[in-house]
Amino acid sequence: MTQRGRPREFDLDDALDKAIDVFWKQGYGGTSLSDLTEAMGISRPSLYSAFGNKEQTFKAAVERYARVDMAYVDDALSAPTAYETVSRYLRSNADAVTTPGKPAGCLSIQGGLSAGPDDDRVVRYLADRRADGERRFADRFARAIADGGLPASEDAADLAKYVSTVSAGLAVQAAAGVSREELHRVVDRALLAFPDKASHTPASAGGGEVSSSPRARWG
Amino acid sequence: MTQRGRPREFDLDDALDKAIDVFWKQGYGGTSLSDLTEAMGISRPSLYSAFGNKEQTFKAAVERYARVDMAYVDDALSAPTAYETVSRYLRSNADAVTTPGKPAGCLSIQGGLSAGPDDDRVVRYLADRRADGERRFADRFARAIADGGLPASEDAADLAKYVSTVSAGLAVQAAAGVSREELHRVVDRALLAFPDKASHTPASAGGGEVSSSPRARWG
DNA sequence: CTAATTCTGTACCGACCGGTGCAAAAATAG
DNA sequence: CTATTTTTGCACCGGTCGGTACAGAATTAG
Numbered sequence: 001m002t003q004r005g006r007p008r009e010f011d012l013d014d015a016l017d018k019a020i021d022v023f024w025k026q027g028y029g030g031t032s033l034s035d036l037t038e039a040m041g042i043s044r045p046s047l048y049s050a051f052g053n054k055e056q057t058f059k060a061a062v063e064r065y066a067r068v069d070m071a072y073v074d075d076a077l078s079a080p081t082a083y084e085t086v087s088r089y090l091r092s093n094a095d096a097v098t099t100p101g102k103p104a105g106c107l108s109i110q111g112g113l114s115a116g117p118d119d120d121r122v123v124r125y126l127a128d129r130r131a132d133g134e135r136r137f138a139d140r141f142a143r144a145i146a147d148g149g150l151p152a153s154e155d156a157a158d159l160a161k162y163v164s165t166v167s168a169g170l171a172v173q174a175a176a177g178v179s180r181e182e183l184h185r186v187v188d189r190a191l192l193a194f195p196d197k198a199s200h201t202p203a204s205a206g207g208g209e210v211s212s213s214p215r216a217r218w219g
Numbered sequence: 220m221t222q223r224g225r226p227r228e229f230d231l232d233d234a235l236d237k238a239i240d241v242f243w244k245q246g247y248g249g250t251s252l253s254d255l256t257e258a259m260g261i262s263r264p265s266l267y268s269a270f271g272n273k274e275q276t277f278k279a280a281v282e283r284y285a286r287v288d289m290a291y292v293d294d295a296l297s298a299p300t301a302y303e304t305v306s307r308y309l310r311s312n313a314d315a316v317t318t319p320g321k322p323a324g325c326l327s328i329q330g331g332l333s334a335g336p337d338d339d340r341v342v343r344y345l346a347d348r349r350a351d352g353e354r355r356f357a358d359r360f361a362r363a364i365a366d367g368g369l370p371a372s373e374d375a376a377d378l379a380k381y382v383s384t385v386s387a388g389l390a391v392q393a394a395a396g397v398s399r400e401e402l403h404r405v406v407d408r409a410l411l412a413f414p415d416k417a418s419h420t421p422a423s424a425g426g427g428e429v430s431s432s433p434r435a436r437w438g
Numbered sequence: 439c440t441a442a443t444t445c446t447g448t449a450c451c452g453a454c455c456g457g458t459g460c461a462a463a464a465a466t467a468g
Numbered sequence: 469c470t471a472t473t474t475t476t477g478c479a480c481c482g483g484t485c486g487g488t489a490c491a492g493a494a495t496t497a498g
Contacts, residue, residue: 005473006465006466026334030334035335113328161404169383177346262446442496453485
């Protein structure tokens with residue numbers, strides 16, 4: 001039942017963490033096998049035996065990145081209101097793309113936004129993953145619309161597209177060196193465009209609640 | 220006074236247009252010299268003689284791109300109000316990143332958002348150019364704040380950062396295949412967060428004007 | 439015409455690319 | 469112990485990378 005041959009001399013997740021870091025900084029196309037093996041501290045055949053090839057190593061890195069570095073998405077989606085979901089998500093995102101000790105920006109975007117024909121599949125893979133994430137927000141907003149947490153006049157997919165657009169913009173800005181504080185001021189403003197529960201009358205309840213909106217207004 | 224030796228057999232701008240297209244689709248790092256010379260229809264020494272090297276060819280392409288494909292920025296900045304500037308800019312941007320017959324997205328972002336150590340200068344070059352563009356908007360907003368076109372409580376740099384963040388997000392979305400119509404719905408929403416002239420009392424005039432705000436409001 | 443100048447195509451440079459063959463090393467099974 | 473299985477490091481594969489040397493072609497100056 002125990003493993004048979006010579007045991008692996010490195011930890012898979014430790015190695016993936018190093019791979020994440022390199023891909024995050026340099027993108028898929030900008031990272032060579034030598035960059036990878038040097039950062040991971042393993043030899044080339046060890047990498048191929050453990051992960052398959054460069055592309056599969058990248059996908060494994062992205063999956064781990066999503067599970068570890070983007071865990072805040074699940075937290076945001078579990079918030080009681082749609083507005084709170086968006087607020088938590090964008091705040092956490094602004095923090096995540098400016099985390100000290102990690103590369104600035106977001107692996108899902110820097111990893112490969114464009115590429116030559118060879119690396120095309122990786123670009124699509126990342127785009128698909130981002131679209132999946134956006135869909136989770138759309139589902140959350142659709143639920144809010146259904147239960148009165150958002151105005152019925154809103155479109156869940158459009159709201160989600162707006163949120164993910166701002167999120168992508170934050171990543172681009174962070175990659176260019178914009179500070180965490182500046183990004184939070186961008187988030188302040190972006191949130192002004194998102195409807196909150198207090199600003200309309202829910203269908204499922206009388207409209208008598210006290211506004212808890214934290215949002216500024218032009219005045 | 221006329222040129223001395225054998226005349227160049229291709230047009231510089233025509234060749235640059237082809238280079239723009241390839242860099243736009245594939246990014247700097249994803250574009251090889253062979254990709255370039257094939258698309259431009261010239262030989263390798265001709266390219267080196269005309270533009271210097273790959274990096275200088277890229278910079279020349281970006282400069283032409285900014286002058287030709289982003290001419291709408293100047294138009295937007297010449298709008299009478301800050302709000303109109305932002306509205307025109309984001310509308311034109313949504314159109315530009317989804318122009319039929321051109322690659323989806325924006326050369327300034329797809330061209331190189333991340334890269335290995337070799338191509339690092341190009342990434343910074345693009346980021347610097349984007350920052351320059353953002354500064355032009357900040358200047359425009361500062362002027363509006365000074366002359367009462369925007370509330371004195373607003374911060375010009377923050378507003379510009381917000382606009383350029385949304386713009387970057389639009390480019391990322393377009394690169395992933397999002398349609399022009401969807402992007403315009405994102406712009407609809409993004410504009411809700413930008414203060415317009417009608418929603419406050421200008422310092423330089425009595426506040427009696429009729430609101431001309433085109434902006435939706437939560438019901 | 440000849441001389442000087444500039445561009446063009448071929449053919450090549452060393453370096454690096456992603457990926458692998460192979461034998462030694464390190465473990466378990468019997 | 470021997471046999472089997474798996475990982476390891478070294479060395480190498482063909483192909484492509486960005487860049488260039490060189491000679492011939494095309495032009496102007498005189």
